[in-house]
Each structure stands twice: as structure tokens, then as C-alpha cells.
Amino acid sequence: MKFAVIGHPIAHSLSPVMHEANFSALGRDDTYEALDIPPEQFDDIKDIIASRQLDGFNITIPHKERILPYLDDIDAQARDLGAVNTVKIVDGQWIGYNTDGIGYVQGLQTVYPDLANAYILILGAGGASKGIANVLDQVVKPKLSVANRTMKRFDNWDLEVNKLTLQQAEAHLGEFDIIINTTPAGMSNNRDVVIALNHLDERTLVSDIIYTPSKTAFLLQAEANGNEIYNGLDMFINQGAESFRTWTGQEPDTEAMKQTVIKHLEGE
Incomplete structure (x- = not known):
């Protein structure tokens, strides 16, 4: 079988390495590649995927x-989220799923056992944020509570959450047990930080769904403050595992x- 991950940029992704390790461990003769598709080329997605004869993609x-x-069908949870990270191709039909939220929360529960009683702030209101918020x-x-740079981003949110601006989130950081960054800030070793951590309480668990680098500038600031930090490695592994189960x-x-x-x- 043939699989891939699509995104932009995509050179940093370790999805091919991860999935190929799984194929090898299971004795499967599958392939997995990374496809960089800029937004301006996305209208060609059907042709791009068809040309590679894929059985599924992330x-x-x-x-x-x-x-x-571009999907022919969509899993109920992914439909509710309005975001998809896994597509299974069956007889030419594209079926969409979302494994991000499940993957992240499975990992988060291992480092924060009392998750049920936690006050949580999610930074960013994109697809990954929706997936995680839905499962949480x-x-x-x-x-x-979910904070974003622009409030218009919440227009397509059906989930009932406390909606904040980033400025409001910064002012109330001390109220949260867990803070989760779901924005691209800090990806690919850039030094971007989505919010300042000046009002951070030292008891708060600070998380970033980015896994490379293993410590983003956001996590490094939190660590310097004495906070426990948690990156996106477990989410990456778990969502990939769920994708593989879906495909095969x-x-x-x-x-x-x-x-x-x-x-x-x-x-x-």
C-alpha cells in the first residue's frame, strides 16, 4: 500500500520515518512520502494524489x-470538528477522519492524571485546536478556554468554549492548570512565541503540540520559569498509530x- 502526508512546509516532518519504521517492524511492504503542497496549488490535490496511486494520506x-x-465522505467526529488529518481512499472515494485529538489526549493523560478537573487554555483555533478541544x-x-489572535476564527466553532483574545489569555495565565499551544509558532526552529508567559503560575503544565524542535521557544520559556513542559511527540505517535489502524x-x-x-x- 502507498501513503503520504501533505502540508506546507513539510520538509521538517518525521511522518515518513515513523510510518516506515512501523511498516518494517510489521513486515509490511508499504511506502510513505511527504508531499509539499502550497496553498496556491491545492486545487490540484485530486490529480496530485491520483498520480501517486495512494491508498491514504495524512x-x-x-x-x-x-x-x-474534496472529500466524498467524512467521519462524524471529523465532520463536527470541521477538520481532517487522515484520509482513507477506498475504490476512489476519499473518506476523512481526525485522529489529532485522540492522539494528544491519550498522551496528556499520562503526564496529567487528574485531567478531568483541570482548567485548560488552548492557544489557537485552527484544525488541531478543534480536534483536541473536542476530545478534551x-x-x-x-x-x-480557547484563545486566538482574531475572534473571527471562532465563527465555524460549534463547540461551546470560553473564547478569548491572546491579550486576554496573557492576562489570565495564572488561572490555568494546563496551557496548550496548537499554533505553528515555534515550528522549524523559529523563535516565535504565541503569547508572553509573564503571568504564568509555576504549577501550570505547559504544552506545545509541536514535536520538532523538541523544545520550542515557548516551552523553553516555561521551563526556565520552573514549569513542567510537555511537547507533541506522543500526539504525533498516537495520531499516526490511529491513522494506520484506519487505513489497514x-x-x-x-x-x-x-x-x-x-x-x-x-x-x-
Whole structure:
């Protein structure tokens, strides 16, 4: 079978390495490639995918919502979210799913066992944020807070959350048990930070869904403040594992996937 990940930029992605490690561990003769598709070329997505005869593909920033009009069917949860990160191709039909939220929350529960009672702030209101918020909403008792640069981004949100500007979030950081960055700020080793952490309480767990670099500027600031930090590695592994299950119906070797990614992140 043939698979891929599409996004822009995509050179930083370790999805091919991770999935190929799983294929090898399971003795499967599958392939997985990274396809850089700029937004201005997205109208050609059907032809691009067809030319590679793919059986399925993942979608990352900035295409998780842009893919929707091209799907023939969509899983109920992904439809509610309005964002898709996994597509399964069956007899030429594209079926969309979202495994981001499940993947992230599975990992978060291992580092914050009392997740049900946590006051959580999510930074960003894009596709990844929607996926995570949707799953957290089923687990967490207090109402979730989501902050974004522009409030217009919430126009297509059906989930009931506390909607904040980034400035409001900065002023109230001390109220949260967990802060999760879902924006691209800090990706590919840039030094961008979505908000200042001046009002951060030292008890707060600070998380970033980015996994490369392993410590974004956002996480480094939090760590310097004495906070526990948690990056997006587990989310990356878990969402990839869920994608593989969706495509093949087979159980993945998640340990092989994780160890391979860790080795690459460490430069081995």
C-alpha cells in the first residue's frame, strides 16, 4: 500500500520515518512520502494524489480544513470538528477522519492524571485546536478556554468554549492548570512565541503540540520559569498509530514508531 502526508512546509516532518519504521517492524511492504503542497496549488490535490496511486494520506498545517470540499465522505467526529488529518481512499472515494485529538489526549493523560478537573487554555483555533478541544470536552469537567489572535476564527466553532483574545489569555495565565499551544509558532526552529508567559503560575503544565524542535521557544520559556513542559511527540505517535489502524485495520507497533522518531530527533 502507498501513503503520504501533505502540508506546507513539510520538509521538517518525521511522518515518513515513523510510518516506515512501523511498516518494517510489521513486515509490511508499504511506502510513505511527504508531499509539499502550497496553498496556491491545492486545487490540484485530486490529480496530485491520483498520480501517486495512494491508498491514504495524512494532512497537516495548513490544509486540515481546506481538504473538506474534496472529500466524498467524512467521519462524524471529523465532520463536527470541521477538520481532517487522515484520509482513507477506498475504490476512489476519499473518506476523512481526525485522529489529532485522540492522539494528544491519550498522551496528556499520562503526564496529567487528574485531567478531568483541570482548567485548560488552548492557544489557537485552527484544525488541531478543534480536534483536541473536542476530545478534551468529553473528558474535562471545567469549561475549556480557547484563545486566538482574531475572534473571527471562532465563527465555524460549534463547540461551546470560553473564547478569548491572546491579550486576554496573557492576562489570565495564572488561572490555568494546563496551557496548550496548537499554533505553528515555534515550528522549524523559529523563535516565535504565541503569547508572553509573564503571568504564568509555576504549577501550570505547559504544552506545545509541536514535536520538532523538541523544545520550542515557548516551552523553553516555561521551563526556565520552573514549569513542567510537555511537547507533541506522543500526539504525533498516537495520531499516526490511529491513522494506520484506519487505513489497514491492523494494530501498529507504536514502540518501534516512537523509538525511531526519538533517534532522529536526537540526531542519530
